[in-house]
Amino acid sequence: MNDYIQTMRALIGHETLLTIGCGAIIENIEGHLLLQKRIDNAMWGIPGGIMEMGETFEETVKREVLEETNLVLHDISLFGLYSGKSGFATYPNEDKVFSVQIIFQCKNYTGSIQLNNESKELCFFARHELPANLNPTQAPFILDWQQGVTLPILK
Structure with missing residues (x-):
């Protein structure tokens, strides 16, 4: 957990915290999508x-992808901006977040x-699997x- 989130959690407890998340749609040469199965959920x-x-x-996005996959991203482009109901989450420890997601795409x-x-x-x-x-x-x-x-999405 980064320092900002720790500091905010000390002030607001489990109440909803607004966060900005960045993720990557990473495709290999066959056009397949890299997915991560997380340990926590x-x-x-x-x-x-x-x-x-x-x-x-x-x-x-480059830091997070490197930390989580050991891949260095090159030539990223915007895939979409996501907000709304799907951005709300409650973690097992009862922390609540609303996250705005900036999603990039990378094939290189x-x-x-x-x-x-x-x-x-x-x-x-x-895509079909x-x-x-x-x-x-x-x-x-x-x-x-x-x-x-294929165009940047605003949701």
Whole structure:
């Protein structure tokens, strides 16, 4: 957990905290999507995380993807901006968040995939083979990718 979230949690407890998340739709050469099965909830989602103070959106997504996958992203582009009901979440410890999501797309990356302490599994999936247990806060952009949406999305 970053310092900002720890500081805010000390002030507001479990009440809803507004966060900015950045994630990446990462495709391999076959056009398959990289998904991460998280240890904390056993659900599949894209790599990404919460912006830290002073970071740009690009710095956030690149840092989070490197931490979670060991991949270095190159030539990222905006996939979509997501907000609304799917951005609300309550964690097992009862912390509540509303997250605005800035989602990038990337087909150009270097490195070899490695698990970290947040990941149970990292795997590429074809559009027609997505796992059933998608993280509900990430399902909107994963399903937009599955349907072949190509322009930046505002939801």
